[in-house]
Amino acid sequence: MQSKKIIDDFCHLIGKDINIMEVCGTHTVSIFKSGIKSILPNNLKLLSGPGCPVCVTSIEDIDKAIAYSMLDDAILTTFGDMMRVPGSDMSLYEAKAEGARIEIVYSPMECLKIAEKNKDKKVIFFSAGFETTAPLTAATLVEAETRGIDNLFVFSVHKLVPPALRLLLQSGEVRIDGFILPGHVSTIIGSKPYEFIPEEFSIPCCITGFGAEDILLGITMILKQIIDNKPTVDIQYKRSVKPEGNIKAIEFMNNTFSVCDSNWRGIGVLPQSGLKLNEKWAHRDSEKVFDIKVQSKPEPKGCQCGLILRGIKTPPECPLFAKFCTPEHPVGACMVSSEGSCSAYYKYRLQ
Amino acid sequence: MCLAIPSKIISIDNLMATVDVMGARRDVSLILLPEEADVGDYVLVHAGFALQKIDEETAQESLKLWREYAEFLEKEAMYEDT
Ligand code: SF4
Numbered sequence: 001m002q003s004k005k006i007i008d009d010f011c012h013l014i015g016k017d018i019n020i021m022e023v024c025g026t027h028t029v030s031i032f033k034s035g036i037k038s039i040l041p042n043n044l045k046l047l048s049g050p051g052c053p054v055c056v057t058s059i060e061d062i063d064k065a066i067a068y069s070m071l072d073d074a075i076l077t078t079f080g081d082m083m084r085v086p087g088s089d090m091s092l093y094e095a096k097a098e099g100a101r102i103e104i105v106y107s108p109m110e111c112l113k114i115a116e117k118n119k120d121k122k123v124i125f126f127s128a129g130f131e132t133t134a135p136l137t138a139a140t141l142v143e144a145e146t147r148g149i150d151n152l153f154v155f156s157v158h159k160l161v162p163p164a165l166r167l168l169l170q171s172g173e174v175r176i177d178g179f180i181l182p183g184h185v186s187t188i189i190g191s192k193p194y195e196f197i198p199e200e201f202s203i204p205c206c207i208t209g210f211g212a213e214d215i216l217l218g219i220t221m222i223l224k225q226i227i228d229n230k231p232t233v234d235i236q237y238k239r240s241v242k243p244e245g246n247i248k249a250i251e252f253m254n255n256t257f258s259v260c261d262s263n264w265r266g267i268g269v270l271p272q273s274g275l276k277l278n279e280k281w282a283h284r285d286s287e288k289v290f291d292i293k294v295q296s297k298p299e300p301k302g303c304q305c306g307l308i309l310r311g312i313k314t315p316p317e318c319p320l321f322a323k324f325c326t327p328e329h330p331v332g333a334c335m336v337s338s339e340g341s342c343s344a345y346y347k348y349r350l351q
Numbered sequence: 352m353c354l355a356i357p358s359k360i361i362s363i364d365n366l367m368a369t370v371d372v373m374g375a376r377r378d379v380s381l382i383l384l385p386e387e388a389d390v391g392d393y394v395l396v397h398a399g400f401a402l403q404k405i406d407e408e409t410a411q412e413s414l415k416l417w418r419e420y421a422e423f424l425e426k427e428a429m430y431e432d433t
Contacts, residue, residue, distance in 0.1 A: 030416075079398070106398060106399060107379075107398045107399020107400070108398065108399070109380060109399045109400075110399070132355070132397055132402075133397070133398060135383055135400075136383070136397070136398055136399065136400045139380065139382050139383055139400065143382075184355045184395075184397065184402075187355065187395065187402055187403050188402065209413070210413075210416065211412070211413070211416040239405055239406070239409040240355075240395060240403050240405060240409070246383065246385050246402060246403060247385055248382075248383050248384065248385045249383045249385075249402065252382075252383060
């Protein structure tokens with residue numbers, strides 16, 4: 001691995017501690033799987049940030065999704081990843097076992113079929129994820145409108161990556177010297193929405209693919225920026241990411257959603273960090289069409305997900321980790337999702 | 352959750368295409384694809400939508416990674432079920 005030698009040399013040249021944060025669950029898993037951390041020089045640390053949309057879905061939103069699934073004449077559709085995320089009293093998985101009508105979909109488009117087959121039911125899609133998934137929901141809604149499928153609604157809990165990074169940087173809770181930025185989110189939004197990071201915070205960034213070599217290369221590109229003192233947004237993952245992103249997908253997203261404040265699990269409400277359906281789509285917006293109130297409980301005692309998502313603590317520093325919290329019996333969301341930091345650490349430890 | 356998998360287009364019918372994803376056939380929408388695609392092209396597919404055209408070499412490379420990744424996650428799923 002040639003990049004290892006370059007990383008060693010660069011880190012030696014920089015000569016002080018360097019913290020690089022990755023903010024994509026796929027990177028988190030890939031870093032563990034490949035054992036990258038073990039070959040890095042001592043003064044280079046990789047931190048995991050809020051990179052998994054499953055982990056940052058709030059307890060309240062899980063509770064709401066369950067409440068929707070229990071409405072008369074309703075079917076809740078969801079990506080499989082969301083099923084085991086703990087809510088106040090139960091997960092979607094447990095709700096389904098108790099008889100709630102919940103169907104797992106691989107694509108939002110499947111909701112159209114479900115809605116057509118169940119004309120007497122209201123089909124509510126639990127639309128979660130970052131910018132990668134939001135355009136798919138937008139395109140599905142347009143299709144529903146064209147085909148006159150009136151019984152499809154959307155519960156949008158989409159989160160946006162760039163505003164979360166801004167808040168992370170503004171809080172100053174953890175020192176970050178560089179960001180490994182997500183490949184597939186950036187396939188949609190391009191590199192422009194990240195430009196404030198080098199411009200306002202002088203922090204280098206690199207949009208990186210998810211193979212081990214990609215990540216090592218991404219790290220060298222970040223180190224190079226540090227050495228040259230020229231922070232910018234590099235694209236290592238050029239084969240998929242264009243600076244302008246996917247213009248068509250962005251257009252769908254902008255025509256369907258508007259930016260709103262959003263509640264991140266373990267972190268709290270971050271201003272302008274999520275997406276809700278815009279006025280034009282009010283008739284499809286579950287939050288406007290159905291009257292649901294939930295009383296949510298706080299995060300389980302002892303769970304450190306909030307600190308872990310911000311890179312302030314690592315999973316083994318959580319007193320519950322591996323003792324009371326495992327993938328089989330997760331306490332917090334970071335242990336549920338296969339792309340969550342706690343789950344990645346847990347598996348790595350066992351290998 | 353944000354993973355997009357390289358897939359080869361087998362046939363196209365208007366804005367829908369049938370693709371081959373690691374040996375499995377799937378119907379995907381082309382509506383979000385910014386450029387024209389033809390039969391034989393590779394596209395990145397995320398949850399039933401083609402998002403980006405990619406060249407064959409890139410596709411093969413990331414398919415290899417993807418297989419490893421899927422295996423890794425499967426191992427986890429195994430002890431989630433036990
Ligand atoms: S180990 Fe479990 S309880 Fe601790 S932070 Fe992670 S998810 Fe929360």
